[in-house]
Amino acid sequence: MGNILEIINLSKNYYGIPALKNVNLTVKAGEIHGLVGANGSGKSTLMNILFGNRIIRETGGYQGQIYHRGHLLRLNNCAEAISLGIGMVHQEFALIPELTITENIKLGREITNKLTNRLFGHKYSFVDKKLNAQSAALILNKLGLDIDVGLKVRNLSTNIKQFVEMAREIGRQDLNFLLLDEPTATLNKDDAQLLLNVLLAMSRAGVAILFVSHRLEEIKQICDRVTVFRDGEVVSRYNQGEISTTNLARDMIGHTVTKAVAPTRTVSNNPAMIFKKFSVAMPGEEIRELDLTVYEGEILGITSLSGHGKLALGYGVMGLYPAAGEVIYGKQKLHRMDSRTNILKGIYVLPDDRQGLGILPEHSVADNIIFTGNQVKNLFSLRLPRPFTGFLDQQKAHRYVTQLVHDFEIKCTAITQKIKELSGGNQQKVCIARALTVNPKLLFVAEPTRGIDISAKEKILQMLIETNRSQQTTIVMASSELDELKRICDRIAVLVEGRLFKILSPDASDVEFGLALAGEENI
Numbered sequence: 123m124g125n126i127l128e129i130i131n132l133s134k135n136y137y138g139i140p141a142l143k144n145v146n147l148t149v150k151a152g153e154i155h156g157l158v159g160a161n162g163s164g165k166s167t168l169m170n171i172l173f174g175n176r177i178i179r180e181t182g183g184y185q186g187q188i189y190h191r192g193h194l195l196r197l198n199n200c201a202e203a204i205s206l207g208i209g210m211v212h213q214e215f216a217l218i219p220e221l222t223i224t225e226n227i228k229l230g231r232e233i234t235n236k237l238t239n240r241l242f243g244h245k246y247s248f249v250d251k252k253l254n255a256q257s258a259a260l261i262l263n264k265l266g267l268d269i270d271v272g273l274k275v276r277n278l279s280t281n282i283k284q285f286v287e288m289a290r291e292i293g294r295q296d297l298n299f300l301l302l303d304e305p306t307a308t309l310n311k312d313d314a315q316l317l318l319n320v321l322l323a324m325s326r327a328g329v330a331i332l333f334v335s336h337r338l339e340e341i342k343q344i345c346d347r348v349t350v351f352r353d354g355e356v357v358s359r360y361n362q363g364e365i366s367t368t369n370l371a372r373d374m375i376g377h378t379v380t381k382a383v384a385p386t387r388t389v390s391n392n393p394a395m396i397f398k399k400f401s402v403a404m405p406g407e408e409i410r411e412l413d414l415t416v417y418e419g420e421i422l423g424i425t426s427l428s429g430h431g432k433l434a435l436g437y438g439v440m441g442l443y444p445a446a447g448e449v450i451y452g453k454q455k456l457h458r459m460d461s462r463t464n465i466l467k468g469i470y471v472l473p474d475d476r477q478g479l480g481i482l483p484e485h486s487v488a489d490n491i492i493f494t495g496n497q498v499k500n501l502f503s504l505r506l507p508r509p510f511t512g513f514l515d516q517q518k519a520h521r522y523v524t525q526l527v528h529d530f531e532i533k534c535t536a537i538t539q540k541i542k543e544l545s546g547g548n549q550q551k552v553c554i555a556r557a558l559t560v561n562p563k564l565l566f567v568a569e570p571t572r573g574i575d576i577s578a579k580e581k582i583l584q585m586l587i588e589t590n591r592s593q594q595t596t597i598v599m600a601s602s603e604l605d606e607l608k609r610i611c612d613r614i615a616v617l618v619e620g621r622l623f624k625i626l627s628p629d630a631s632d633v634e635f636g637l638a639l640a641g642e643e644n645i
């Protein structure tokens with residue numbers, strides 16, 4: 123089969139710092155080609171070049187040649203890529219928040235009304251809302267999602283947004299080359315499998331796919347070939363049959379990875395937080411009348427299928443979506459679901475929506491790490507008498523941030539670098555560093571290892587365990603990564619349709635979890 127894509131000696135610098143060095147790569151028609159590498163190794167940069175993303179031109183372009191179906195590719199913008207049949211599913215979503223799910227999926231290729239087509243021509247015809255909605259719902263059904271397609275994207279959870287992004291691309295008839303930047307990062311195994319099946323079907327239909335994932339098992343399962351990046355260079359390449367997750371991990375990280383595991387123990391039965399008939403109206407991810415007790419000092423896992431509520435609990439407590447019911451924290455009822463009030467009480471929520479809620483994009487890595495700790499607890503302020511309070515202790519902040527950047531292996535040119543210039547995984551590490559800086563009594567984390575490479579993932583899990591054990595921080599971890607939950611949690615709550623279905627021990631088998639996630643009792 124011929125090459126859809128041929129890349130010759132591709133290099134890219136950002137402000138003189140190399141992100142890609144002499145990359146050579148081919149992708150054949152109908153091939154699924156995996157791309158793996160540690161955080162900051164250049165994967166998204168390559169994808170952005172291939173999709174004509176303007177950040178590439180704004181930062182000085184690239185060197186080397188790219189051929190798409192035999193023609194030299196020189197893209198000025200993403201619209202040109204789309205017109206050539208290239209599609210992209212972004213790591214950080216590229217959806218229009220104010221439009222509905224249908225409008226996002228059908229944008230630019232709406233089905234128009236037959237009668238007005240005949241009267242005014244296609245260009246001036248009315249959009250057939252009903253048919254568009256039916257078609258969007260059908261595409262989402264292929265991905266296993268049953269949702270009201272009239273909902274605005276602004277209010278959706280990250281995993282539902284991921285389905286919408288994917289649906290927008292698979293609904294295209296003209297697609298010949300699809301770029302996927304971690305499309306399964308927000309999905310649990312079952313949801314991810316549905317998506318992988320769709321990718322396999324697309325490849326059988328001749329679409330070439332470049333597939334970035336930190337889940338090496340997925341790479342092994344569906345890729346015809348895989349290329350490994352380290353520090354912007356190709357370090358190895360494997361054909362299907364030769365792909366082993368151990369080799370991929372070794373090549374991309376350069377060392378072996380030790381898995382974080384928390385020894386089992388008995389936790390206190392003092393409640394840290396009690397939810398009584400607690401509901402959160404997060405569209406597509408609602409929690410309905412949840413009764414749940416979180417115990418002091420435990421790590422409680424929360425999992426569910428996509429759209430069944432696992433992400434909404436922390437958002438509800440912080441008042442980011444309308445909530446109803448009762449929450450008792452310690453011995454007192456929480457009267458206000460409000461971020462600042464609750465942070466002062468020792469509650470902190472690390473959201474999964476990094477771009478929307480997690481980072482201050484125009485600020486430095488250092489500012490992002492110390493921001494909440496300093497704003498709310500004055501952790502880095504000079505201890506001066508009034509009225510001289512509020513000045514930053516630069517040295518203390520510098521020492522602290524430098525240490526965390528080292529411990530978390532955050533890849534940045536300096537702690538003064540703007541966070542928006544970091545790779546996605548490195549931004550996520552900064553968000554976690556900020557949460558741990560606040561040293562909360564009760565920490566809600568949602569998808570903490572999303573987009574994180576296999577080495578840093580274990581470091582983050584280890585840090586959560588250490589914070590829990592040494593600071594007695596109670597942790598509620600919402601995740602689609604069952605394996606991670608099983609390794610670090612004391613108990614795991616399974617939600618079905620926004621309600622607590624079951625609480626399982628981390629030792630429960632995958633079959634028991636599978637049944638619970640599907641809302642079925644053990645036989």
Ligand SMILES: Nc1ncnc2c1ncn2[C@@H]1O[C@H](COP(=O)(O)OP(=O)(O)OP(=O)(O)O)[C@@H](O)[C@H]1O
Binds near residue numbers: 136162165547
């Ligand atoms: N806009 C930018 N300005 C400056 N440097 C950037 C910019 N975007 C990316 N970089 C740098 O280029 C390098 C490669 O980043 P890239 O996002 O391509 O990595 P990645 O392999 O996709 O990582 P991840 O797995 O974390 O998504 C990183 O060192 C990053 O800091």
